[in-house]
Amino acid sequence: MTELDRLRDAMRAIEHTAAPLDLAAVMREGRRLRTRRRVAGAGAATLAAALASVLVMVAVGARPGDPPPVDRPPPVAVAPTPVAVPTTPTSEKPTPPPSTPPPEPLGRIVDSGVRHGADQRVYYVVGVSVPGQPQVSIGLAAGRRAPDGALTTDILVNDVQGSDRSPGFHQIGYDERSSAAPVPAFGYFVGPATRIVGTVDGQQVEARLARWSVDPQVVIFWFEPAELTPGRRLDGIVARDATGRRL
Known part of the structure; x- marks a missing residue:
């Protein structure tokens, strides 16, 4: 009520x-x-x-007795620290540079009779190319032939001007290095030479001869190491024909 x-x-x-x-x-x-x-x-x-x-x-969201709310700065986004990921190294092996094949002999290879272990000291003519010199097309190489027939070229000499078939002496090769297979002094002469003689300190040293199978006018010569130390230069050299005439 x-x-x-x-x-x-x-x-x-x-x-x-x-x-x-x-x-x-x-x-x-x-x-x-x-x-x-x-x-x-x-x-x-x-x-x-x-x-x-x-x-x-x-x-x-407050409760009785709670302190008054306090202004707080807004949360700041923090980028995570980058973690380095280890890379797996590749197992690639460096590619070896291409090896230069030895020059191909032209005609018969000449055996000098000198031995370096099981290898033969040999001489052979090879083809060459000299820019601006069309009449230079051959050079003479001193190399070694292994029992299996493999060739190693030690020194190659050739003209750099004129004609490689002009009469007379052409470039002579000397061994300028010290090695286990020293190269005797060698070269070639164009003409009917039957004897080639070098002079060192007033002493005459006779060379051994062989004709190139492709062109018999090209006479290959070399000196025995026991008579002319490899690397030693000649004071002079002469060629003579079958009659003893100086060419």
């Missing part, structure tokens, strides 16, 4: 008892009712404000 219903019941009771109306009591009861309404209204407002505060606190 509400307060208004109680007031109405009190008034009906007065009417039934025919007692005189107590105006002061009626006024007191009305004031008490208004006061209660004001108190109830203020409480409702306070309760509503409290509920709003609770709702706000719940909305922001």
Whole structure:
């Protein structure tokens, strides 16, 4: 039952008892009712404000007794430290440079009779090319021939101008290095030579001869190492024909 219903019941009771109306009591009861309404209204407002505060606190995730929120700088994205990934080394082997094949002999190979272990000291003519010198097409090589026939070229001499078939002496090869297979002095002469003699310190040293199988006018010569030390240069050289005439 509400307060208004109680007031109405009190008034009906007065009417039934025919007692005189107590105006002061009626006024007191009305004031008490208004006061209660004001108190109830203020409480409702306070309760509503409290509920709003609770709702706000719940909305922001705060709890009673927590310190007020503090402004914090936004999080900064940090890039991860790069990790070096080891690479697997390749097992490739360096490609060796292409080897230059020995020059191909032209005609018969001449065996000098000199031996370096199992190898023969040999001489042979090879083809050459000199820029701007079309009349230079051959050179003379001093090499070694192994028992299986493989050739190793030690020294190659050739003209650098003129004609490689002009009469007379052409380039002479000397061994300028110290090696286990020293090369005796050698060269070739174009013409009917049957004897070639070199001079060293006033002493004459006779060379051994062989004709080139392709052109007999080309006479290959060399000196025995026991008579002329390889690398030692001649003071002079002459060629003679079958009659002893100097060519």
